[in-house]
Amino acid sequence: MLNLLIKRLLSAIPLLLLVSFFVYALVDFIPGDAAETIAGDGATPADIEATRQQLGLDEPLLLRYLDWLWGVLHGDLGNSLYSSQSVSQILMDRMPVTLSLTVVAMVIVVVVGLPLGIVAAVRANTALDRALTAVSSVAMALPPFIIGLVLVIALAISSPIFPATGYTPLGDGFVPWLQHLILPSIAIAVISAAEVARQTRAAMVDTLSQDFIRTTRAKGLRSAHVIGKHALKTAGVPIVTVLGLQVSRALAGAVTVEFVFALPGFGTLAVSSVFSRDIPVILGMVMVTAVVIVLVNLVVDLSYGYFNPRVRV
Structure with a gap:
């Protein structure tokens, strides 16, 4: 390892x-x-x-x-061409917003995508399975900014349940922080949850047809135990892989979604920096994002040893 x-x-x-x-x-x-x-x-x-x-x-x-x-x-990302402010400080001010948005979005992806994929696999080739597959296909075709605009109209303007724009730091309270993040997080998570559901279904359908699953069922183990402990762990490698890829998608989706919801994160900073050709800020964002993605992929690679002991080194 x-x-x-x-x-x-x-x-x-x-x-x-x-x-x-x-x-x-x-x-x-x-x-x-x-x-x-x-x-x-x-x-x-x-x-x-x-x-x-x-x-x-x-x-x-x-x-x-x-x-x-x-x-x-030497630890110096340079200074902004326009404000002469340290790029490191600019990124530190914006990073909590994008990281919060990504974390909440990934929690939604796991909470929604995994159960839907498992249910579709357990009910494979039934009307429920076909319905979930159709819904996930439609969800994957919707751009995040379109989903965001629909959510703003439905849940922030027509029915003012959540705020339409802005951001509240976590230090000002968990509830206001979550209220400002829930709509943009859903906008980002819809496509990723649909992808995770489809990949989970495919991996679980293949695993549930294996001989060792039939053996565990023949021993009288409960269905929840068979699925949760044996089948899900065996199918874990492709599921964890697709979850790791969704972190990259969430960070990419933040560029448009933050602009729609006026969130002061990396997304809005990227748009303004590209238009103004603020090269040090752009490079700083790229490097920070690349490092995050590399670390996520590293965690995914290391997790393979848990799901499949044969890949341990």
């Missing part, structure tokens, strides 16, 4: 380097000039060029990237 952990951590280093350089180069090709925007509408070409030199934007792409990477290796 320790060898697997070391291998995964070492393999993450070139991956993070590749992702950071790709994003750095991609942002550099975005139309527009950050120096021109910062200099202002009445700036002369000389003023714009001076601003560009001050920000280091006149240097070659590779040199600018290496300079940024050197700072990252």
